[in-house]
Amino acid sequence: MTGRTAFEGVLRQITDSVPFEPGYYNESYLDRRITARMRRRNTDSHAEYERLLREDETERQALMDALTINVTGFFRNPEMWEVLREVLRKLTANQRRVRVWSAPCADGREPYSLAMLACDDAEIEERRIEILGSDISEEALENAREGVYHTTRTTDIAEELAPLSDPDRFVEREGDDFRVRSAPRRLVTFETHDLIRDGARGPFDVVLCRNLLIYIDVDHKGALFDTLETSLTDRGVLVVGMTESVPPDRSDRYEPIDKRRRVFRRA
Ligand SMILES: C[S@@+](CC[C@H](N)C(=O)[O-])C[C@H]1O[C@@H](n2cnc3c(N)ncnc32)[C@H](O)[C@@H]1O
Incomplete structure (x- = not known):
């Protein structure tokens, strides 16, 4: 599988398994968050990470948390x-x-x-x-x-x-x-x-x-x-x-x- 198709495979897996719509967000943002999760799970390829997402409910949840950018604060700026x-x-x-x-x-x-x-x-x-x-x-x-x-x-x-x-x-x-x-x-x-x-x-x-x-x-x-x-x-x-x-x-x-x-x- 080429790098591109494998990355799209991960995005498809997200669409299918968690309540998050990757299509809304820019690719560099998605890539940064997914890469950070892959590093945490010692996963080297997108294909391997897609498999992990399919099989591991905790990883799906962890990725969902990483993707929903909910950093905020009282009186931010x-x-x-x-x-x-x-x-x-x-x-x-x-x-x-x-x-x-x-x-x-x-x-x-x-x-x-x-x-x-x-x-x-x-x-x-x-x-x-x-x-x-x-x-x-x-x-x-x-x-x-x-x-x-x-x-x-x-x-x-x-x-x-x-x-x-x-x-x-x-x-x-x-x-x-x-x-x-x-x-x-x-x-x-x-x-x-x-x-x-x-x-x-x-x-x-x-x-x-x-x-x-x-x-x-x-x-x-x-x-x-x-x-x-x-x-x-x-x-x-x-x-x-x-x-x-x-x-x-x-x-x-x-x-x-x-x-x-x-x-x-x-x-
Ligand atoms: C970084 S927070 C911003 C919160 C606050 N406005 C601030 O500046 O501190 C981004 C929020 O956008 C929400 N969000 C992401 N996509 C959204 C969408 N399509 N419609 C509404 N909210 C969305 C996320 O759930 C997250 O809580």
Whole structure:
């Protein structure tokens, strides 16, 4: 079997055996994750790894975990949150209802950050804010609904919450566990949603779509941006990840509020 066919064999095995659609994602991303798993299992060829996937349920699960890129954090890229703070102050001063969508929201830390910021900042009228968090991963959403986060060797939740003036108002702490309190929780609802397949929601005044675009194959980026665009209100605000951008053929539809922090307004 040639290298190429063997790699495609692995992708086919993924499509057939785990709830993950490799076709959405760019090949270099898939290749990096698969190669990392192959190294862990001392597997030298794609053909051998395909066999392993077919026979070993634990490896299927391990690969699925490696492929669903669910790294996230409270107030990820804090400098962006300062721009968003201003956006939310203005919107809640001018509108009775402000709808925000965090898509994808992974384990919920992004939409909860929005809710906590709204409750923490005296100039944001939090009663006017409604937040939807959505993700393709049911498991991530289960964690999000539970709303409990743990400090580990690699994740310091107290440090992530540092942008808040008084984090204890929004999380109940028990040792290394942090439970989101009801005031921010009340502002957020969660829903399963595939950004490529499931189409628009909303309309929303603010949409955050951060740290997914970089993994998406060019052929599917258009569908994803169609979803985002039709989910935004007329002068709605779009936030993408710090290493992401609006595709060049659509950039005339957005004007930067803060280009470096990747905050744009629908033109
Ligand atoms: C790196 S996380 C980003 C979370 C958060 N926005 C952030 O920046 O911290 C990427 C998330 O995208 C989700 N995802 C992957 N493909 C998706 C799709 N087609 N539709 C919706 N969510 C998707 C994954 O399940 C994962 O939770």
